[in-house]
Amino acid sequence: MITGVQDIYYSVTQPKRAIQFYTEGLGMKLIDESEYWIALDCHGVKIGLHPEDGPIPQIPRDSHGAHAGATLTLRSDNVPEDRKKLEKLGAKILDEADQPWGHMLVFEDPDGNVLKLMNPKY
Secondary structure (H helix, E strand, O other), rough: OOOOOOHHHHHHOHHHHHHHHHHOOOOOEEEEEOOOEEEEEEEOOOEEEEEEEOOOOOOOEEEEEEEOOEEEEOOOHHHHHHHHHHHHHOOOOEEEEEEOOOOEEEEEEOOOOEEEEEEEEO
């Protein structure tokens, strides 16, 4: 029987840079680190970073996010301020838009993994 979500993870090429991006830029807390796995806490959900030896293959993406796999969407109460912080840490912005359902920012982490921030309107 399924009892919950164990983790969601992204592959990264530079673990120290990724830890800085996810902790300082996204406010996650580092809970475990080894040469094979990095675990972060995001408000009770475990986010993993898996160190890779080579480049991370790019998947198709656009202003709405990734077209394969999944896109982690994080809730933000101030997308413009969070955007500034993320850009300083190396995020590539794919789109920012005010939609009927919320203010949304689509971006890549320094390894090209696609994530979103959203400030929902309801």
